[in-house]
Amino acid sequence: xxxxxxxxxxxxxxxxxxxxxxxxxxxxxxxxxxxxxxxxxxxxxxxxxxxxxxxxxxxxxxxxxxxxxxxxxxxxxxxxxxxxxxxxxxxxxxxxxxxxxxxxxxxxxxxxxxxxxxxxxxxxxxxxxxxxxxxxxxxxx
Numbered sequence: 001x002x003x004x005x006x007x008x009x010x011x012x013x014x015x016x017x018x019x020x021x022x023x024x025x026x027x028x029x030x031x032x033x034x035x036x037x038x039x040x041x042x043x044x045x046x047x048x049x050x051x052x053x054x055x056x057x058x059x060x061x062x063x064x065x066x067x068x069x070x071x072x073x074x075x076x077x078x079x080x081x082x083x084x085x086x087x088x089x090x091x092x093x094x095x096x097x098x099x100x101x102x103x104x105x106x107x108x109x110x111x112x113x114x115x116x117x118x119x120x121x122x123x124x125x126x127x128x129x130x131x132x133x134x135x136x137x138x139x140x141x
Contacts, residue, residue, distance in 0.1 A: 010038025015098035
């Protein structure tokens with residue numbers, strides 16, 4: 001089985017509602033897992049910066065615009081198999097602050113996107129790597 005390396009960037013987006021903090025999570029249309037919005041760096045432009053990819057993916061998959069609140073991303077890594085190829089995936093998540101938009105305006109890759117409380121994020125996320133990234137982001141917040 002051949003191996004391929006992929007680098008993605010995304011955002012762990014928060015918004016303030018009164019004195020509460022909510023976090024953006026998205027549900028993938030194909031595997032139905034709950035995740036944070038992310039995608040391949042350079043997916044649409046060869047020389048795309050990681051920060052630009054993160055903002056683009058948050059807009060596409062999460063339906064919202066957000067600004068990077070901390071320039072130091074949290075790094076996660078994992079493997080998966082797709083069409084007889086082992087993918088070594090590295091994801092850089094940026095702590096991002098909501099600016100505008102509605103999660104309902106997400107693209108086709110997601111079947112749902114919503115803001116939820118911190119405890120709901122922990123209960124809802126599907127993958128260990130996302131759960132670990134969230135705990136690391138909370139330390140940066």
